[in-house]
Amino acid sequence: KRAVIFDTDPGQDDAVAILTALASPELDVLGICTVAGNIPLDLTTKNALKLIELAGRTDVPVHAGCDRPLGRALVTAEHVHGETGLDGPDLPEPATGPGAGHATDFLIETVRAREPGTVTLMALGPLTNVALAFAKAPDIVSRLAGLVLMGGGCFEGGNITPAAEFNIYVDPEAAAMVFRSGVAITVLPLDVTHQMRSTKQRIDAFRALGNKAGEAVAAMLSFSERFDVEKYQSEGAPLHDPCVTAFVLDPSIFEGRQINVEIETGSALARGMTVADYWGVTDRPKNAFWVRSGDSDRFYQLLTERIGRLP
Numbered sequence: 077k078r079a080v081i082f083d084t085d086p087g088q089d090d091a092v093a094i095l096t097a098l099a100s101p102e103l104d105v106l107g108i109c110t111v112a113g114n115i116p117l118d119l120t121t122k123n124a125l126k127l128i129e130l131a132g133r134t135d136v137p138v139h140a141g142c143d144r145p146l147g148r149a150l151v152t153a154e155h156v157h158g159e160t161g162l163d164g165p166d167l168p169e170p171a172t173g174p175g176a177g178h179a180t181d182f183l184i185e186t187v188r189a190r191e192p193g194t195v196t197l198m199a200l201g202p203l204t205n206v207a208l209a210f211a212k213a214p215d216i217v218s219r220l221a222g223l224v225l226m227g228g229g230c231f232e233g234g235n236i237t238p239a240a241e242f243n244i245y246v247d248p249e250a251a252a253m254v255f256r257s258g259v260a261i262t263v264l265p266l267d268v269t270h271q272m273r274s275t276k277q278r279i280d281a282f283r284a285l286g287n288k289a290g291e292a293v294a295a296m297l298s299f300s301e302r303f304d305v306e307k308y309q310s311e312g313a314p315l316h317d318p319c320v321t322a323f324v325l326d327p328s329i330f331e332g333r334q335i336n337v338e339i340e341t342g343s344a345l346a347r348g349m350t351v352a353d354y355w356g357v358t359d360r361p362k363n364a365f366w367v368r369s370g371d372s373d374r375f376y377q378l379l380t381e382r383i384g385r386l387p
């Protein structure tokens with residue numbers, strides 16, 4: 077089994093990413109670290125707790141992390157995700173609470189306790205916790221098997237500003253630290269997540285599973301539709317964070333290449349832009365595997381099959 081840790085700000089799409097992993101026998105989800113992003117930290121933490129309950133996996137520890145970016149005011153996205161961050165499904169209040177201890181300490185201790193090169197970190201929100209953990213414990217950078225993250229965009233532009241994708245925009249200093257850390261990074265940017273459209277047929281397939289999780293996923297994706305379809309004028313909304321889980325489960329669904337990525341932190345106009353040297357026009361060191369495309373049918377088949385295994 078491959079050991080993974082989530083760092084996340086759930087969020088409907090984070091939720092689908094986490095549920096898919098919890099349903100996957102190849103993965104051992106060691107814990108879920110929460111960060112402020114789509115909504116404030118108390119809500120991202122509560123939502124993570126709702127998800128482990130929905131999945132029947134209250135054995136998975138949830139730890140709350142940073143409640144704001146390293147050096148900026150928090151920007152949230154209730155306009156996308158609703159006031160709870162997880163609007164859509166009707167999920168009960170969680171019966172369990174978060175674990176004691178800051179998410180970054182949980183991350184550091186868990187990675188140190190395992191064999192080097194065996195834990196993969198999956199980041200689905202602003203990179204605040206990840207950057208802070210790397211700063212507190214630089215030894216974990218080389219102990220990680222890798223960091224697979226949703227963030228950024230090159231060919232698709234941005235979604236929170238014309239230049240920037242939300243996760244990187246919210247904490248660009250954290251992102252810059254992470255991209256320069258030397259950790260083996262895989263990026264699932266808007267370039268690929270915008271290819272994964274949650275069409276009515278795909279949403280119906282989740283509902284038709286007939287289990288609680290399938291119904292919840294259908295409700296979450298239907299909620300996201302309201303905002304995104306109008307915005308992008310397409311059939312079906314993009315689906316972002318589950319690309320991370322799908323990549324870890326089956327990288328053959330995706331295509332990309334190793335490139336240099338730098339994060340813009342200085343400018344106001346281009347704050348949080350991922351300057352991705354996809355065509356190799358500089359000789360800056362390659363620091364990330366940038367995923368540019370993916371097979372959306374295989375992607376949805378994988379997610380649907382996994383969600384069908386849950387209660």
Ligand code: BDR
Binds near residue numbers: 153
């Ligand atoms: C990212 O921002 C959040 O709103 C989503 O959960 C996803 O992680 C997409 O830009």
Ligand code: CA
Binds near residue numbers: 090114200
């Ligand atoms: Ca997210």
